[in-house]
Amino acid sequence: MPFLQETDFEVQIRAWIKQIITQRKEDVGHKAELAAQAQMESYLRQRYDVKKIFSATDNDRDALIIMYMVDITIYHLHSNIGSDLIPDIRVIRFNAAIDWLKAVAKGDISPDLPEKEEPKEGEEGSGFQSTEFGSNKKYSERY
Template structure:
């Protein structure tokens, strides 16, 4: 079952415009959604349980994930239809989505998403063991 619904697009793009850019081919929209989801997962996978995030349905879905996934999907749809004339708004929103995902991946932003389980809990490990590198201060032995 797809993560996004038709009503998710209504907030950010008019239905008749969406129909024009998908050329009335629902499989084109589905492919753009899959690409957007894969792009988001690549940023979120390190810290969050992406299977739980994208298997949620209805009101259980995170509103920011929906918004940014729609932004990314619409950007890809515009790039598919006429890559050289992507509206400026779509480029700005796509870049904002990428910046948000980068900040989440770095840990600067902590959205309300299910975190990846630790190894001790029977899930896959996050590799969160901290290793510090360094050395002692340099001393001179010259007199």
């Protein structure tokens, strides 16, 4: 199930413009959305639980995540027409989204997102390793 809903785009782009840039193909919009999600996850993964963030539905979804994901998705949809033809507002909003993601990744901004749970000791990925110290039994080689 996609994270974004059709109504999420209404705030930032008119329906007829979206139809033009998606070439009236549903899979084009879906692929751009998946690319935007993957791009966002790459910045958020270190500190936040991206599975929880992007599996949220309806009103449980974070408004900033929705806004920036729409910005990135629309930018990717415009990219197929050529970089010199992308509207300036799309470039500005895309750069703002990336700047926000970089600030979140660095820890300069702390959005209200579910944080990544640290694995418990002994679980895979916990970084805990057991080490044994000792040596072999000593043998004498004299006759």
